[in-house]
Amino acid sequence: MEKTLAKKSFPQWIKKLGSWSVYIPRKDKEGRWNYVEADGGEVGLEVLQTTLPPKKILFPQREVFLEFAMTPAGGRETLEVKEVLPDVKPTVIIGARPCEARAAWLLDKVFGGEFRDVYYWKRRDQTSLVGFACTTPPSENCFCTSVEGSPHSEEGLDLLLTDLGDKYYVQSLSPKGEKLISAAKDLFEEPKPEVKKQVKAAHAESEKKIKRQLKDARPIAEKLKGMFGSPLWDEESMSCLRCGICTYLCPSCHCFDINDEIENSSPLRGQRVRTWDTCQFPDFTMHSSGHNPRPDKAARLRQRLLHKFQYFVQVYDKFMCVGCGRCITLCPVGIDIIKVLDKVRENGA
């Protein structure tokens, strides 16, 4: 379904979404943008990149899996284990970037499959993503077009809005998207015939504006298969602080830890909790014996790049990196994966 929505009608549409939990990007006191609950506040319409991607709404930093307790019953203590499923209201994330939605679409593959992750899906099934096509690149370092994405890609989105000056062109991409339009269907109009051409032109323009390119990503993915033993990884990881920022802020990174957190030790009571984790921490892969398959930074940098650009491609035929550029912008020592992969491409040439 395609419609248009006049920009002046946009705030009214948001008001009609009362039965959804609405998340929007908002600036905090320090000037950083992040997705927060709208709480009736103003919805900004700028094209920007938040610090934390919306993955934190689908895959929160902390998720309780189950509760356990030793309860006294009939003179002796019995172990009670109860699963704790998240209670999620219908949620809509307004202002998602197409690359972030694409990352959610990739995470769907990871958390689906043979073993469905019920916690992720409880949130995902209730969440609608409303994306704005990036008419200007939201970051100096984004490169979505190099990893088979685009500033107007549709994967993972329920609605895609394209800015046409005084109005938005609204593409509904799923039943969830249609529901959002139906909430205020009087505000939406049928698109006039010339609109489609304008949209096509706007989309083409937006692709040209992407500032950074990673040439030949697919051949690089192939080449990476033979680069496991290369000294390149040691050279490129010399300045890595193994701080974890690149992975925590990446929209498609999903590594996690599971731990039991005790609230009371006697009688025992606690929760089994999932938290974010990162392959960049030295102890991520350490065995109890002390043996560590990835003992140094070179091995861990290699793991991150191979996972994003080769292993995921081998399993799902897609790049796991969506080209948002956060890891490049936020790395405290300026490690730039585009430059590292450029070196991979040129290696041995």
Add this chain to the structure above:
Amino acid sequence: MANIEDLKEEAKKLLREGKVKYIIGYGAGTNGWPAAPLFIKKHEDVDKLVWNPTCVHNLVRFLVDEKRRKARQKQPDKRPVGIMVKGCDSRAVVVLLQEKFIDRNDVYILGVSCGKTGVVDDAKLSKKMGGKKAKKVEVDAQDRFVVTTEEGTVEAAAEELLAERCLECKANFPVIYDVLSGEKTKRPLDKPFGSLEKIESLSAAERWSFWKEQLDKCIRCYACRSACPMCYCDECVVDSINLAVTADTTADEKAQRIRWVQRSAESSENLIYHLVRAIHLAGRCIDCGECERACPLDIPLRFLNKKLEKEAKELFGYEVGFDSALPALISSFRDEDPQDFIR
């Protein structure tokens, strides 16, 4: 700012003569920030070294990495590494020497003076440039910053762009070095501990609310700890997972390790993590500001460390990072130390 041609000549000589394994310095960045750490192994690459107000990084962290690297090797190369340090960074080297974490022979210190200015703050720079990317930042003869973007140059008074910590600078040129590039000019402190005034004027309730809001943002990425040269413990007490395990570690040691903080980024855990880390850095932090710069969520971590630095000075007359023979704050006392809390 110093023109580092003399430093580069020295660096070339050190590498040609094999006197150092490699040199840790600053080079051009590619991710939008003009400078980045650069590791140089060959003397032909020394011309890639740069020195300008965007060289904010504290490279002393890499001396910790070098020590870890050597520990993993069977026959480590015992030559020193060369390292470019600013005044503040050099104080970090002094602390590592004071704590006997490294030996003086492990480093060849290439010092640079910040002269009458210092390094720029990325948020202030971005605001001044209206979000336009700064391609180059230089200092002119009048000690004003000159910023070049794609659209031309913009000038600014030093105070407009200087990092907050530079406004409280205690050492604008290195306090320890093997060679020094630049002048040993005086740059008076603007106001010692001036950055704390606003927050100290808040009531206890206001301060609690400020810190709760800030620390609730924390996602426990541990970037603050990873960036700090003084956070070199193999096993960190406020990290529930990190364990220093060798083949000799018994099952009991592993089983009985207490998880002082959980991995969950909840208010209580975040608070304990940051406060304990700050206390472990009392009398050791030299305010290089890397923790705050690295934090992706802009938590004002410097305040915590700065407050403890002020207490160390006011209560115990203690100032770290100038004399490597100084005993540690936590393990020494003077007869005149305050005792009014002992009842």
Add this chain to the structure above:
Amino acid sequence: MEPNVYTPQLAKIVQTKDEVVGARAIKTFRAEFVNSARFDYRCGQCAMLSVFGKGEAMISISSSPLIKEYMQFSILRTGRVTAALHDLEAGDFIGVRGPYGNGFPIDEWRGKNLVFIGGGIGLAPLWSVVQTALLRRNEFGTLSLIYGARTAKDIVFKDDLADLKSQMPVHLSIDVAEPEWNEFVGFVPTNVLEKKPSPANAIAITCGPPIMIKFVIKNLKDLKFEDEQIYTTVENKMKCGIGKCGRCNIGFHYVCKDGPVYSWAELKKLPQEY
């Protein structure tokens, strides 16, 4: 209601046995599900065992799937969760999730001679295949076991091995000579070269510390075993057990889901990062 892959089933420990006491303690547990849950597993598969309050550990199921009355696990006491497991006695409860992993392709080995080669606790994952082969004896050719541990005390399944000697050749070894030890003295890979198992119509299945596996495979190749004739089961640090937490991967494989059983032909194609 959608099944929750992270929720364990409760199982009661019905029997425990101290196989090795002291520093490198190994204890064998037999457990039964509380609610007779469906739990069909194959040789070589593993289960995530929970001690609530401490955590989970991925342990291979060492009993044969042909035995329906219980599941058996042999656990080395090495850290937080395994130490907690060792403190449990018959009547205590644990959580069990699984079965996970690809298992040994034992049906493909019909008619072949099976050579089992284990080191230390590595005999535990092999044990399910050994027991299954004995229960399905006529389907296989000759069976033999080469097994070693650091010291005589560290040998696991001591009583079972004594019984086993009447059913197949069992070649034991310890690393350093001890009084009253009259079998081979040396590392397991060296014992393999000593005993020279024949590659003719044979499959070699090995498990033990990573370094032992490496040298056993090398020596088997020297004895002219083909890559497809050598099988091993690897381990890695695991948390979710279902290929989602990103931790246990070797290249594009997750050991918990795509492994842990590999033929050397398959394993050598993956990055040697385990």
